[in-house]
Amino acid sequence: MASSDQAIARLLLKDEVERFLFAEAELLDDRQYEEWLALLDDDIRYWMPMRRNVKFGELEREFTREGQDINWFDEGKDTLMRR
Amino acid sequence: MVVTSRDEVTGKLVDVDHGLISREVFVSGDIYQQEQEQVFARAWLFIGHEAQIPKPGDYFVSSMGEESVILCRDRESEVHAFLNSCMHRGMKVCRYDEGNTPVFTCPYHGWSFATDGKLVGVPYFKDAYHQELDKSKWGLIEVPQMYNYKGGIWATWDKSAPPFLDYIGGFKLYLDLLMDSWDGSDSGTEVFGGVEKWLVPSNWKFPAENFIGDRYHNISHRSVDMVGIGPSGTGRRDTNERAGSRLLDVSFPERGHGTVMALRPGDAAIPNAYQDLPILAEYFRHCEEEKKRKDAQLWRLLGGPGTVFPNMSYLPRQPRSIAVWHPRGVNQTEVWRWFLVDTKAPQEVKDYLRHYYIRYSGPGGLTEQDDMENWNYAHSASRGVIARRYAYNYEMGLGYGTPNYENDGLKLPGLILDSTEAKAAEQNQRGFYRRWAEFMDAEDWGILANWRNGSGHE
């Protein structure tokens, strides 16, 4: 019984996450940037590493490293607000 | 549009004396093809930084014009650049972006090449080749000339090209503002890990001429200037460091290089700049004091965007980086961007600058994305049969430069146009295309090394 409760809880959570993402997309489509920004936590971190094509066995080189290398994005709420 | 004989480009497609440049130069496939031969196979090209390959066996796959090259360090720590194409049937011997390896093994039939380029392994050497293949003749093709200038690695496919320092000439003074440490000591810069690579749908010359000195396009960066991402929290850059300066456009038309920079007055004091973080402000001040103590006259020079002919552009300070505009067909450019920092800068300063570089540059950077839009649509709106009938206008500031510039006792090399009051000029672009036309027309380096007989005026 417990496991089916967990399954239902997971489904509900998935539904909540989906609805949040749709609402977010809606705000952006409507250019409601202030409202969209208000959804973000103050300590949000927006980070996207760069990817390299590397040899099998050298996978540690596949992505540029956090806090050390150049990345496509590495921003917090302050920079996101300026955008 | 087929260009066949000498002097077809100079004066006709490129008429810098009247500030007119045909759109064919940017959109014609035939000219593009000729450019690969005449420009990219002969000029010195930037291929990487020694900091990318510190250990024996390290390699970074770079590019010269359209062609893939392997920049690597062999077992004896010697640096080489090889054409990344197997001698057997042309397969790319190295398909990765970077790494470390004892040998490059061709994925097609398995020939293997050592990191010094020698062919060391051939499958069925005994059975199929009957040991008759002369391996010593089939190593990887190596660039005939390479030069490590303060950590930056340059190469050319032309053995008759003049040595790198002669190719750079008096422009060295300005290039050093990029390659030397901010405190003025010789070299001492390193690159951050990660080279940004992305495609722009425009001819490679749009970005090359933009970086050689387009003060005129400031208007297109107005939004980022308004929100402020610079190292003092305002603008896209911190302009405090050049308060009271003259703004100079510097061109070397006999070589094609150019830069726009600032020159502080002879009695300038060290300004307050880079105020976003106390340790950053402190590092800036320390470097300025050191540099001024070493040479108070040269301290007055503040580097700005520049281009080394043909396709290496740079920003020496904000954000400090090197870009190469690789031609990828007449309508496309692959941009590669490396970011530099003083090796001895404190870690917090490196971290601050790294973040600043990222928010400024690249396809996601707040400033660089404006430029992409301009080059993309300028190019596509110039391709049509009607559009290409009309030349672009490069008249701005024609004839206002001087080869004998002097200010408060400092003489500077190059053709210099003071754009402080004028705000913008196109002298550097004219110098670039004058040189480009010479490359397209000239048969050999005997003609191209024209500075040896005193050329250098607009």
Ligand code: FES
């Ligand atoms: S193409 Fe490389 S071994 Fe045949």
Ligand SMILES: [Fe+2]
């Ligand atoms: Fe720009």
